[in-house]
Amino acid sequence: MRMIGHEFLLNNNDSTSRVLPIKKIEDQLISEYSPNHGYNFKTENGHYLIQFDTEFEFDPDKLVTCVQQVMAQTRVSNSYVVEVQSCASKEVVYSYAIRNTESKDFIPCKGRVLPLGCYQILFTLLNEDKQNKANAIIPANSNNQSEIKSNASLILIVVGLVLLVALVLYYRKRKNHSPGNSNLITLGAFLFDKKNMELLYEEEKTELTYKETEVLSLLHSSANKTVTRETLLSEVWGDEGVYVGRTLDVFISKLRKKLEPDPSIKISNIRGIGYQLILND
16 A cells, blocks of 8 residues: 555655555445345455645546556455545545456546645455455565565664764763863862863752853862962953952852862962862872
């Protein structure tokens, strides 16, 4: 059934739209009346609903052609009914029946193209024997088996590519959050992200101001050594350093607060000289 939908789209110059999963309606017992033979009961091999994910103009000629080609290729059944329905109303807008492939059944409305819209095809196989019913599911054609194998290989390739992309993204993420990243500095249990002005502790992020980032960077560059107040003020505040002596103390206090989760890190006040970032390995 998917082959019919696929071939119909190709005959309609559409190589991008998809045939949606085929829906099967279970077998039904139906009766036909003949003046000579009375009622004749027979079983239909169920109905197969072929749906598409796009709208299109409907050309009966193309549908008849592709159905005949697929049925001749797969030898699913010699007798079938094709009904084209409107998706919204389920109204049958075109239909025809083939009783056997050798008869010359009348096929109506060929040559009249239906307007752009959403259509679905209800395909009914008329039961001739149980073998035909099995063939409706598994076509007796080696080309179809090759197509199944080809599709399975394509699926494996796609899955492999998805896994490869996932691995690349995973390792890239680890690299970006590793101490080897030039933007990240290890401070005890913290990662100091200079570029994004953040302190990373376990799963938590603590934002830093620009001047907090600069002060902490200077202290780290001379870890376990004293950095004078004059150096900090000159490097961070520049010409404003003369007027912001007390401001430096405030920034140091804020940094101490943000580093509290790791007791191995301390910012010590070296009285009258400056500050020292103490890192205990």
